[in-house]
Amino acid sequence: MVGIFIRMEDCHKCRLREGCIHPVGGSGAGKIMFIGEAPGETEDKLGIPFVGKSGKLLRNAVGDDNYFTNAVKCRPPNNRKPLNDEIEACFPHLKEEIDNIKPEVIIFIGKTAYSLQDKLSNLYPNIHYAFFYHPAYALRKGIAKQWIKEVADTVRNIKQEYAFGLHDRRFIELDPLER
Numbered sequence: 001m002v003g004i005f006i007r008m009e010d011c012h013k014c015r016l017r018e019g020c021i022h023p024v025g026g027s028g029a030g031k032i033m034f035i036g037e038a039p040g041e042t043e044d045k046l047g048i049p050f051v052g053k054s055g056k057l058l059r060n061a062v063g064d065d066n067y068f069t070n071a072v073k074c075r076p077p078n079n080r081k082p083l084n085d086e087i088e089a090c091f092p093h094l095k096e097e098i099d100n101i102k103p104e105v106i107i108f109i110g111k112t113a114y115s116l117q118d119k120l121s122n123l124y125p126n127i128h129y130a131f132f133y134h135p136a137y138a139l140r141k142g143i144a145k146q147w148i149k150e151v152a153d154t155v156r157n158i159k160q161e162y163a164f165g166l167h168d169r170r171f172i173e174l175d176p177l178e179r
Contacts, residue, residue, distance in 0.1 A: 007096075008073050013089035016074035016082075022047035026069030026097050031162055032155065033103035034058065035094070037112040037134065038072040038082050054135035057144060058109065061135075061151040067101050069094065071113050081112055091116075095123070103127060105158055110134030130158075 008023035017023065024039040027048055034050070042052035050058055050068040059068070072082040072090045082090075098106075098120070107130045108114040114131050121129055132154075138147035 008093055011073070011089075011093070014074075014086045016072065016076055016086055016089075019077050020044050020074035023073040024049050024070060024075075025073060025093070026067055026101070028064060028067040029101070030066040031104040032062075032158065033067040033069065033098065033101055033106045034062070034109055035106060035113040035116065036068070036070045036109040038070050039075045040079060041075065043070075044075040054139065057135040057139065057148065058151070061148045062155045066155075067097075067103060069097055071116055087112070087115070091119075098124060098127075104162060105130065107132060107155075110137070130154075 005023075005025045008025050011017055011023065020039070021044045024043045024047055026033075036050060036055075036058075039049060040052040040054070043049055043055065049055065049070055055068070071087050071094060073093055074090075076082050076086070094116075105128045106120065106124075108117060109132055111134075117129055117131070120127070132151055133147065135144070135147065138144045
């Protein structure tokens with residue numbers, strides 16, 4: 001994995017590298033990989049994904065026995081949404097993380113990450129995929145407690161399914177907030 005981080009540090013395929021402090025690769029381990037949008041201010045400073053306010057909400061809900069990463073490895077200016085060409089420029093890094101971690105489930109956190117679902121499911125048809133709103137959305141809408149409970153319960157159920165070999169669905173419906 002060290003090679004991935006060196007390649008991220010040296011990467012200048014898009015304009016985001018010029019304005020960030022640290023490219024933020026993934027961290028953790030486990031059968032579940034969470035893919036978010038992009039590093040925020042705290043992540044950019046520390047070089048660790050999902051450690052800002054929203055990230056702490058997610059980690060508290062699901063635990064640290066998972067792998068956390070982002071679609072884009074460098075913080076966009078003013079926390080703006082990453083542009084399509086920036087997501088595409090970072091895709092080889094994400095693919096390399098998936099190839100190394102070999103997750104059984106990928107959970108997209110937010111719409112930007114979810115935009116990769118078709119591409120990833122074509123490349124990795126044996127991985128199961130799921131989606132949740134970004135924790136920042138839950139915080140903005142005042143539904144953080146509900147979001148935490150739904151995410152925690154669902155991830156716990158996924159882990160139990162995998163512990164007992166009951167995982168037979170390719171796409172797992174995980175978005176209770178939209179029902």
